[in-house]
Amino acid sequence: MKKLLLILVLVTNYFCVVAQSTEEYIETYADVAQRLADEHHIPASIILGVAIHESAAGQSKIARYLNNHFGIKGKNSNTEIRSAYKDFPSVDSSYTHFISFLKSRSYFNVLFEKYDQYDFKNWARGIQRGGYARNRSWSSQIIALIRKYELFQYDNRPEDYIEPADPAPVYRIKKKTSKTYTVKNGDNLGIIAKRNHTTVKAIKSKNGLKTDAIKPGQKLKL
Known part of the structure; x- marks a missing residue:
């Protein structure tokens, strides 16, 4: 019984630490995300959501050793770990590079004209369509993170802003093939x-x- 209680305490403490570290991460980098959002008209919630997802809220190896918070691949000069991911002199420079990366690719650059800086759902879906991640549920995971931690509060949405409705699901009827x-x-x-x-x-x-x-x-x- 004592062992079971100990395990429950450890598991509870583990999840508390993870949740706390994510909240601390948001508090640490919200200002950077908001500054870039204002400069480039992209939702701060998207910047933070992608960073949290790709870096495990700053806990991943590439985040700790390479200051890479967005899963960007490239050369690095780090001698502590072997990695195919790019290194950055600081976390802030990783954030800045994420915006430069989006703007330098035609399939991401169109998003800056297509969507406003408050529409995080369409931004997430657009980034996925551009091939940022192979996981088909990537955009759904980003949107879920934004909602869970209420990252949209950093987008400074106007009071009368109306969030675009989700597209209606398309149901395809499977045609019967005659054998x-x-x-x-x-x-x-x-x-x-x-x-x-x-x-x-x-x-x-x-x-x-x-x-x-x-x-x-x-x-x-x-």
Whole structure:
């Protein structure tokens, strides 16, 4: 019983530390994100959300050793770890480079004209569409982080700002593909039906057959 209580305490403390470190991270870098947001008209919530996600709130190895908070790949001169990620002289320079990176790629640069600096949802989806991350749920994870920690409060939205509605889901009806079978020597309707998990009656109905007579080379709908 004592061991179980100890484990519960340790697990609880672990999650408290993680949550606290994320909140401390936000408090530390919110000003940097807001400054860049004002200069470049991109949501501060997006800058913070991506940084938290890609750096594990500053706890990842590339964040601690390379000051890389956005998962940007490139050369580095660090001798402490081997990594394919770019190093930066400071965390602030990593933040600045993230904006430069977006503006230097045509598939991200269009977002600065397409969306305003408060529309974090479309920014997240647009960055994902541009190929920033391979994970298909990446934008959903960024949006979830922004909502969880209420990062949108750093976007300084106007009081009358109306958040764009989410696009209506598109449901695609899967078309049924008709299966056909070419009759071979020695086949009869009973054999064909058993092999294809159907019945003689069903085959005759689909093919308009009045008798069981079939011939090699004949195509049957199944």
